[in-house]
Amino acid sequence: MLALSFYKPEMEAELQSDLAHTFGDAAQLEGIVATPTLSNAGSFVRFDWADWPAQLSQEFAERVQQFHRERNWLRRADSSEWNMVFRGSETDAEASAKIADIFQRHFDDRISWVRCVRDLKGRITAWVRIKDTGQVAFDLTWKDFNVFAIGVAGVDERTLHAAIKEAHDWASSRIRPILDTLKQKLHELYGDRFKGLYVFGSYALPDAGIELPADSDLDVALILSDFDNPYEEIKRFGHITSDLSLEHGIVVSLVPIRERDFVEGKTNFIRVISEEAIRVA
Numbered sequence: 001m002l003a004l005s006f007y008k009p010e011m012e013a014e015l016q017s018d019l020a021h022t023f024g025d026a027a028q029l030e031g032i033v034a035t036p037t038l039s040n041a042g043s044f045v046r047f048d049w050a051d052w053p054a055q056l057s058q059e060f061a062e063r064v065q066q067f068h069r070e071r072n073w074l075r076r077a078d079s080s081e082w083n084m085v086f087r088g089s090e091t092d093a094e095a096s097a098k099i100a101d102i103f104q105r106h107f108d109d110r111i112s113w114v115r116c117v118r119d120l121k122g123r124i125t126a127w128v129r130i131k132d133t134g135q136v137a138f139d140l141t142w143k144d145f146n147v148f149a150i151g152v153a154g155v156d157e158r159t160l161h162a163a164i165k166e167a168h169d170w171a172s173s174r175i176r177p178i179l180d181t182l183k184q185k186l187h188e189l190y191g192d193r194f195k196g197l198y199v200f201g202s203y204a205l206p207d208a209g210i211e212l213p214a215d216s217d218l219d220v221a222l223i224l225s226d227f228d229n230p231y232e233e234i235k236r237f238g239h240i241t242s243d244l245s246l247e248h249g250i251v252v253s254l255v256p257i258r259e260r261d262f263v264e265g266k267t268n269f270i271r272v273i274s275e276e277a278i279r280v281a
Helices: 009-022 025-030 054-069 079-086 092-104 157-172 175-195 230-248 259-264 268-274
Strands: 002-007 031-041 042-049 111-118 122-129 134-140 145-150 193-199 218-224 252-258
Touching: 002 009, 002 079, 002 134, 002 175, 009 031, 009 042, 009 054, 009 111, 009 218, 025 031, 025 111, 031 054, 031 218, 042 054, 042 079, 042 111, 042 134, 054 259, 092 157, 175 218, 193 268, 218 230, 218 259, 230 252, 252 259, 259 268
Parallel strands: 218 252
Antiparallel strands: 002 042, 031 042, 111 122, 122 134, 134 145, 193 218
């Protein structure tokens, strides 16, 4: 869970002392962190605490509320201030519950808490506390994962990797069904002429997210051995992309490219795709 509160700079020393006393190292191990944050909008304290288990999350929410009640100089941030500090990030209880379920199975119910935050592009950042060992933190997107903090001792690395990989497989499942179905149907339509699929555009960015933003098409390049007219090919596969678009609530934009043009980078557009796109088939 997330909370953000504004305070005047002259209260900095008192705030730091109060935070250390109330949300110090012991509280961080329990699953709650309070961090002073300075932005163009002013001075804030950011509260992050576990989403899972629900009972622990509720206890932390009450502790944060009590902290505010005892300090009338703390003011909850409004939406514009929230966006400036959090960049639009929100807590993700669904991801926390799913990741907790995965890690519980891999670590024999030894998971103390899970906290997840999702950014505007859908990237999930997760923190998982394993009892009697330590904490692991990682990012998940539809295409990859990145473990950026490991503080666990005595944990089998294969077990840890398997749990994170399963969490990534779950994250990938939010977009993979579209790409898998697209690949299958295009294979059936083109046979040996089908030479590959590449995701480009916003979903090929380094921080492209898991969810599919309503205002962003899923751009895919279809590589074919050869064809005469791209518009004829668009008409040929149009029913496939329109059906997928309706089913998943996103515009699937498929661009046919000749294999030799793709290899040679015949145009600037094709060169960008060949250099930056992600191959999915």
